[in-house]
Amino acid sequence: MKQKLNYAKKHWPGNIAKNKTYQQQMGSRNSMSKTDPDATFMRMKEDHMLNRQLKPGYNLQASTNNQFIANYTIAQTTANTTTLIEHTEDFIEGYGKAPQTLTADAGYGSDENYTYLEDQNIEAFVKYNYFHKGQLDEKRGKIKKPFAADKLFYNHHTDTYYCPMGQPMENIGSYIRQTATGYEQKIDRYQAKNCCGCQLRSLCHQSKYNRIVERNHKLVRLKAKAKQKLLSPEGVAHRKQRFWDVEAVFGNIKHNMNFKRFMLRGLDKVNTEIGLIAMAHNLKKVSLAI
Ligand code: SF4
Missing domain, CATH: 3.30.420 (Nucleotidyltransferase; domain 5)
Structure with a gap:
């Protein structure tokens, strides 16, 4: 035990300082090479070692x-x-x-x-x-995940979604989500009024409560x-x-x-x-x- 304590006393301050330096060099990245601190670890398409590391x-x-x-x-x-x-x-x-x-x-x-x-x-x-x-599915006439949020009908005038049973899902508020770069996205939330006893429930959603869908309207417009x-x-x-x-x-x-x-x-x-x-x-x- 005493031996371990002595080892820790001797090595930890140096190791903590070294770690701090690495953290500074790494900045916002989640990895860094010790042999080239500017390089980040990446999965290469062409892997000359053929080991997918x-x-x-x-x-x-x-x-x-x-x-x-x-x-x-x-x-x-x-x-x-x-x-x-x-x-x-x-x-x-x-x-x-x-x-x-x-x-x-x-x-x-x-x-x-x-x-x-x-x-x-x-x-x-x-x-x-x-x-x-999406293009391929449209060509083949396939509708994948028919209950997905992006398949629901949205009424722009009333700001209301309609669930697969035709139930209106009203806007219950919004929140701001920040991406890794600090970019802010406004996410609107819409909730069904009563999912209790709905025959489509098992296909529609897994939540214990009434279904909520979240939409980034700006992204929907930009994608369109x-x-x-x-x-x-x-x-x-x-x-x-x-x-x-x-x-x-x-x-x-x-x-x-x-x-x-x-x-x-x-x-x-x-x-x-x-x-x-x-x-x-x-x-x-x-x-x-x-
Ligand atoms: S489970 Fe709820 S949201 Fe889904 S179809 Fe039924 S009523 Fe609509």
Whole structure:
């Protein structure tokens, strides 16, 4: 026991101080590499060790225009959703103006991103989660989860939902939800008046009380707008272009240039390294065009 106490007295102050330093270096991230404190642990698509372990890495964001890299940023987060605003701001700072249009895949479709793009007057062709699945289900005439909140009829004039039994669900209030980035979303709540004895109850909800549905009306509007844009002839053309535009750039860098791992460590050095790669890629494109 005395031995353990002595060990703790000797090592704990140093370990606590070391831990504090790690916490500071990590900031708002939930992981960090000790060998490169700027790198965050991520699951790699291309796993050279073939063991599906998390590895320290950086999240490269690139905007392309006709297969030329127009802008790049390095993010330290694993999710793409939280990188769009910073990347677009970086583009605006570099070019002195916002892009006229922006096409991105479903990883970027969020309330915060749609709102930002709308505020910046950028014509957005950005998919949201389940966009393709929804299209497929519509094509096949499938109605999945017919009791889900988004399948319920909503009356805009009276601000009332109607449950599958036709019972009005009135607004019982709202609350503010904060996302990981601090963005605030207003969530409205609607409650059925009497679920007691309803024959559909087992299919409708699991709650002991009357059913409550929550809706983010702003997101519903933004998703409807995104869907309309994505399904328009212009939207279809932009979605097709995304494949041969940006994906071809990543293909060239990874496979033709064989650049699959950063050789340097630290955010600044990694930024420089990818900058050189981007320049090489663009110069190669120019030389091929001449
Ligand atoms: S369980 Fe409640 S909310 Fe669901 S259908 Fe019946 S009355 Fe409506």
